[in-house]
Amino acid sequence: MIYSNIKSLPLLHRGKVRDIYEVDAERLLIVQTDRISAFDMILSEPIPEKGKILTALSAFWFEKLSHVIRNHLTGIAPESVVTERDEVEGRAFVVKKLKPLPIEAIVRGYIVGSGWKEYVKSGTVCGISLPKGLKEAEKLPEPIFTPSTKAEVGEHDVNISFEEMTRLVGGEIAQKVKRAAIALYSEA
Numbered sequence: 001m002i003y004s005n006i007k008s009l010p011l012l013h014r015g016k017v018r019d020i021y022e023v024d025a026e027r028l029l030i031v032q033t034d035r036i037s038a039f040d041m042i043l044s045e046p047i048p049e050k051g052k053i054l055t056a057l058s059a060f061w062f063e064k065l066s067h068v069i070r071n072h073l074t075g076i077a078p079e080s081v082v083t084e085r086d087e088v089e090g091r092a093f094v095v096k097k098l099k100p101l102p103i104e105a106i107v108r109g110y111i112v113g114s115g116w117k118e119y120v121k122s123g124t125v126c127g128i129s130l131p132k133g134l135k136e137a138e139k140l141p142e143p144i145f146t147p148s149t150k151a152e153v154g155e156h157d158v159n160i161s162f163e164e165m166t167r168l169v170g171g172e173i174a175q176k177v178k179r180a181a182i183a184l185y186s187e188a
Helices: 050-064 113-122 162-169 171-187
Strands: 011-014 018-022 027-032 092-096 107-110 139-145
Touching (some): 107 171, 162 171
Antiparallel strands (some): 011 018, 027 092
């Protein structure tokens, strides 16, 4: 399924991989599609049944890490909120409607990707100084929290400093997100 086709609920948003519908004032239906997003772009060829695999993996980790932080799952069967049961079977969650943060909470344990590119240029990642002489994909001495913006479809996420994140979400929330992200990374 490249795009879900649920008519019994209002479509709120199509993301890079997920389609989001409104169940009611307090709940959403999130459908994991077979779309592929790489480097912030939606690729033209889907992977059949990827959405079902993503849903199963997510369910596993939400359950395994629920003692670290509460999650947004309601436990309500997706098939019970739509008439198009085949559209959601094995690939959807009914979740609490919450206000999303305008950031991605990223924890890095290795120096790769955009972090590696920044490190090569400046010796830092998101403003965090790292030891000299690291090799690409080398394990870091300890995990670091490196937030980024949360880009819209077709745009690229941008690494930001913790200070910039604090300006966006406030100091208390920024600290909670950082602690929770590192705890989740370490536990997983």
